[in-house]
Amino acid sequence: MTVDEQxxxxxxxxxxxxxxxxxxxxxxxxxxFVLSLVLVKRDEYREPxxxxxxxxxxxxxDHEGVNLHSRDIRKAKGPFRILQHPVRRxxxxxxLSDLMASLPYELFVxxxxxxxxxxxxxxxxxxxxxxLKFVMERLVYYMEKHDRVALPLVLEGRGKSxxxxxxxxxxxxxxRGTEYVxxxxxxxxxxxxxxxxxxxxxxxxxxxDLCAYPSAxxxxxxxxxxxxxxxxxxxxxxxxxxxxxxxx
Numbered sequence: 001m002t003v004d005e006q007x008x009x010x011x012x013x014x015x016x017x018x019x020x021x022x023x024x025x026x027x028x029x030x031x032x033f034v035l036s037l038v039l040v041k042r043d044e045y046r047e048p049x050x051x052x053x054x055x056x057x058x059x060x061x062d063h064e065g066v067n068l069h070s071r072d073i074r075k076a077k078g079p080f081r082i083l084q085h086p087v088r089r090x091x092x093x094x095x096l097s098d099l100m101a102s103l104p105y106e107l108f109v110x111x112x113x114x115x116x117x118x119x120x121x122x123x124x125x126x127x128x129x130x131x132l133k134f135v136m137e138r139l140v141y142y143m144e145k146h147d148r149v150a151l152p153l154v155l156e157g158r159g160k161s162x163x164x165x166x167x168x169x170x171x172x173x174x175x176r177g178t179e180y181v182x183x184x185x186x187x188x189x190x191x192x193x194x195x196x197x198x199x200x201x202x203x204x205x206x207x208x209d210l211c212a213y214p215s216a217x218x219x220x221x222x223x224x225x226x227x228x229x230x231x232x233x234x235x236x237x238x239x240x241x242x243x244x245x246x247x248x
Contacts, residue, residue: 009150012045013139014038014204016156018070018212021128023118031115032220035131036212037108038204039142039151039237044104045204053203056099060092067198068096068206070213100210100231107211107235110134111219111246120248128162129169134245136173136191137181142237143189150190156205157195167193211235219246 018034020027040049054064066079073096076083083089112127125133143151153170157163170193177183196202214228237243 008042009148009152010043011039011041011148012152012154012204014040014154014202014208015135016205016208016212017128017131018209018216019114021112021126023114023124023127026114026118030216030220031113032216033112033114033127033131034212034216034219035110035112035128035135036208036215037135037139038208038211039106039108040104040204040207049103049105049207050203052099052103053206056095059095065201067201068210069198070209074213096210097228097231100207100228101234103207105207105235106237106243107232108135108138108237108243109211109215109245111216113219113246113248116248126165129165130247132166132169133173133178134247136170136186137178138237138242138245139191140181140185140189141242144185148189150192153191153193154202154204155193155195156209157197163195166195 015035015037017036019030019032021033053068057064057066057068060066060082061079072078072080073083076089083092110131112131114127117124117127117130124130139151142148155163155166158166170191174186174189174191175183177186196205198205211232214226214232217224217226218229218233
């Protein structure tokens with residue numbers, strides 16, 4: 001059975017990114033765009049994911065409205081100024097690591113090496129749109145294997161223009177197919193999608209965000225110690241052959 005009695009899908013996908021998608025100005029220290037997709041069962045999102053994340057937040061703040069944003073955590077900015085205290089930071093990071101290790105989710109990651117993309121392809125695709133296409137191919141494989149018909153996509157909004165570009169990419173991929181997945185295979189699946197601002201405090205998007213940066217670090221510096229990636233790596237769907245792609 002692929003939907004519940006209300007006709008809702010049994011799973012939800014949340015997407016977030018790390019790095020900018022510009023090919024005009026490439027940061028030499030971070031020449032990468034990463035798209036992270038976290039896939040959860042609807043029932044498990046309701047329990048235990050949402051209550052455990054909110055309980056975690058309430059141990060450090062007076063409300064659950066704090067957005068777990070990877071960059072702010074690393075830099076101890078905004079509400080994460082509390083992490084400037086070394087003991088509190090150590091405690092917080094251990095709890096967060098334990099959460100990311102134990103929560104039930106599956107992870108898909110696509111990394112686009114922007115400099116190589118621009119150098120190799122004269123008319124290179126927008127890295128976000130390219131990463132989205134690769135993720136969608138993998139979702140079709142996943143849905144076929146598990147006999148799923150519909151999968152809602154919840155994406156972090158990036159502004160009206162960028163959202164419209166991504167909507168166009170989704171439409172193009174699902175209506176025309178790709179080099180590796182035919183349009184007929186895409187058209188047998190449904191991908192209703194919504195864009196939401198980070199300020200809406202959607203936990204699934206925060207999980208995708210927390211997986212994105214460790215994955216980017218792994219791509220950029222594969223030999224460097226990366227405890228955060230060791231944790232999220234165990235959630236990558238099917239291991240590196242399925243839920244992980246780096247291009248080119």
